[in-house]
Amino acid sequence: MASELIYRGHESQPLSDEYSPKPHKPWLSVTRPIRYLLLEQRLIFVLVGIAIATIFFTVVPSSRTSYTREYDPVPIPYFEHESTQWSHRPKYDYRLAVHSGGKVPLGIKRKGLRIVVTGGAGFVGSHLVDRLIARGDSVIVVDNFFTGRKENVMHHFGNPRFDLIRHDVVEPLLLEVDQIYHLACPASPVHYKFNPVKTIKTNVVGTLNMLGLAKRVGARFLLTSTSEVYGDPLQHPQKETYWGNVNPIGGYHFFLPLSHLVVIVSGDRNLATLHSLLSGSQRRISGVRSCYDEGKRTAETLTMDYHRGAGVEVRIARIFNTYGPRMCLDDGRVVSNFVAQALRKEPLTVYGDGKQTRSFQYVSDLVEGLIRLMEGEHVGPFNLGNPGEFTMLELAKVVQETIDPDAKIEYRPNTEDDPHKRKPDISRAKELLGWEPKVDLHKGLPLMVSDFRQRIFGDHKEASS
Numbered sequence: 001m002a003s004e005l006i007y008r009g010h011e012s013q014p015l016s017d018e019y020s021p022k023p024h025k026p027w028l029s030v031t032r033p034i035r036y037l038l039l040e041q042r043l044i045f046v047l048v049g050i051a052i053a054t055i056f057f058t059v060v061p062s063s064r065t066s067y068t069r070e071y072d073p074v075p076i077p078y079f080e081h082e083s084t085q086w087s088h089r090p091k092y093d094y095r096l097a098v099h100s101g102g103k104v105p106l107g108i109k110r111k112g113l114r115i116v117v118t119g120g121a122g123f124v125g126s127h128l129v130d131r132l133i134a135r136g137d138s139v140i141v142v143d144n145f146f147t148g149r150k151e152n153v154m155h156h157f158g159n160p161r162f163d164l165i166r167h168d169v170v171e172p173l174l175l176e177v178d179q180i181y182h183l184a185c186p187a188s189p190v191h192y193k194f195n196p197v198k199t200i201k202t203n204v205v206g207t208l209n210m211l212g213l214a215k216r217v218g219a220r221f222l223l224t225s226t227s228e229v230y231g232d233p234l235q236h237p238q239k240e241t242y243w244g245n246v247n248p249i250g251g252y253h254f255f256l257p258l259s260h261l262v263v264i265v266s267g268d269r270n271l272a273t274l275h276s277l278l279s280g281s282q283r284r285i286s287g288v289r290s291c292y293d294e295g296k297r298t299a300e301t302l303t304m305d306y307h308r309g310a311g312v313e314v315r316i317a318r319i320f321n322t323y324g325p326r327m328c329l330d331d332g333r334v335v336s337n338f339v340a341q342a343l344r345k346e347p348l349t350v351y352g353d354g355k356q357t358r359s360f361q362y363v364s365d366l367v368e369g370l371i372r373l374m375e376g377e378h379v380g381p382f383n384l385g386n387p388g389e390f391t392m393l394e395l396a397k398v399v400q401e402t403i404d405p406d407a408k409i410e411y412r413p414n415t416e417d418d419p420h421k422r423k424p425d426i427s428r429a430k431e432l433l434g435w436e437p438k439v440d441l442h443k444g445l446p447l448m449v450s451d452f453r454q455r456i457f458g459d460h461k462e463a464s465s
């Protein structure tokens with residue numbers, strides 16, 4: 001019985017003698033089409049077709065697929081010479097492998113890249129994701145939602161080229177990708193001073209994990225570092241060659257009473273809870289910047305060591321103060337504070353005498369710079385910032401002009417480690433990336449007002465209901 005189930009060959013019927021398949025003539029399949037071509041004079045049509053196709057692909061210009069050109073008609077200058085000390089030619093030309101600038105027949109699109117953006121649900125990250133998705137790439141956002149918000153990327157839900165992973169970069173992660181934009185880290189002093197050990201862990205362990213991933217899968221890695229690596233600078237404006245003036249240590253004073261300790265889970269709502277608990281003088285957590293400054297400096301070191309030691313293709317951007325829609329509400333940064341205060345008819349809080357300076361860059365300029373850096377051939381570091389320099393009092397004036405001329409100014413004591421001035425020297429980015437900011441403060445500020453208005457008054461409605 002068992003053998004019957006397994007082997008049924010003995011049940012098969014012998015082939016009938018009547019069935020006799022035609023003998024196979026292999027040469028017929030070759031000779032038939034040739035005879036057809038010759039006899040019916042079809043050969044001439046085949047030859048004419050080949051000639052037309054050859055002429056078409058030779059004469060018609062190729063559709064080059066340079067990302068930056070898709071987004072910006074300004075041509076990127078070609079640089080023959082590479083600076084020897086801080087830029088390295090990649091070991092292999094990654095761009096040739098992935099999206100060759102060679103001839104691509106018209107109508108055939110370049111293959112999209114697979115890109116991971118850590119911190120992609122945050123303010124800068126989400127704008128970057130918009131651009132990458134728009135140009136046809138597949139994007140995986142990795143975010144722990146400490147300061148990032150799902151709302152920033154929700155418009156991509158349902159797009160098959162978009163994925164969102166709730167993940168903290170201090171834990172390892174394995175993904176198959178071509179490029180890694182590493183943005184994950186709280187960027188506002190209020191947020192990164194909130195849990196300084198976590199901040200430095202994010203910058204050191206998080207960056208290590210992402211560099212390890214880049215090495216393992218052969219991806220190109222871009223680190224978003226910061227102008228804070230220059231500390232309280234003794235050089236003005238700051239060039240990339242300046243080593244900075246950072247205090248690596250400092251006492252840490254935490255004004256938040258124990259009873260007010262909250263677990264930050266995700267998004268603006270939780271941050272709003274934190275901010276509502278931090279009222280008055282307690283609102284500004286008095287910590288030190290070293291967790292962020294030194295964390296980013298170490299992240300730069302790690303990035304260069306993976307590049308020199310393990311051959312990972314890396315890029316380093318040093319980002320100066322940036323503003324625009326989707327900034328965290330009430331994140332303590334001066335632009336978001338002033339805009340929110342003016343809209344709420346509250347006084348603009350100027351810390352110190354308001355004569356300290358900063359340079360404010362609109363977010364679309366930064367995104368353009370980041371993409372050019374990633375696609376270019378230079379490691380960096382590159383300053384990405386707007387060289388327009390403003391005192392905080394001048395910034396308050398622009399906010400008054402833009403939102404509410406009657407907005408009052410209220411002076412508050414400054415934080416102990418506040419840099420006195422900051423302004424990028426962007427000649428390196430101009431020369432080697434063909435990049436410079438296009439949106440000045442007077443143009444950019446109005447562009448974030450409607451987003452803030454909608455979120456602030458939307459929030460109010462939600463809260464009252």
Ligand SMILES: O=c1ccn([C@@H]2O[C@H](COP(=O)(O)OP(=O)(O)O[C@H]3OC[C@@H](O)[C@H](O)[C@H]3O)[C@@H](O)[C@H]2O)c(=O)[nH]1
Nearest residue numbers: 187226227320321332333334337349350351356392418
């Ligand atoms: O309400 C406010 C908030 C801030 N300020 C002042 O405005 C200046 C800018 O403060 P911000 O908090 O916006 O930003 P900072 O320049 O101090 O730090 C930023 O630097 C660059 C980025 O990497 C980070 O986003 C952040 O660390 C400081 O002098 C601060 O004292 C005010 O006068 N009023």
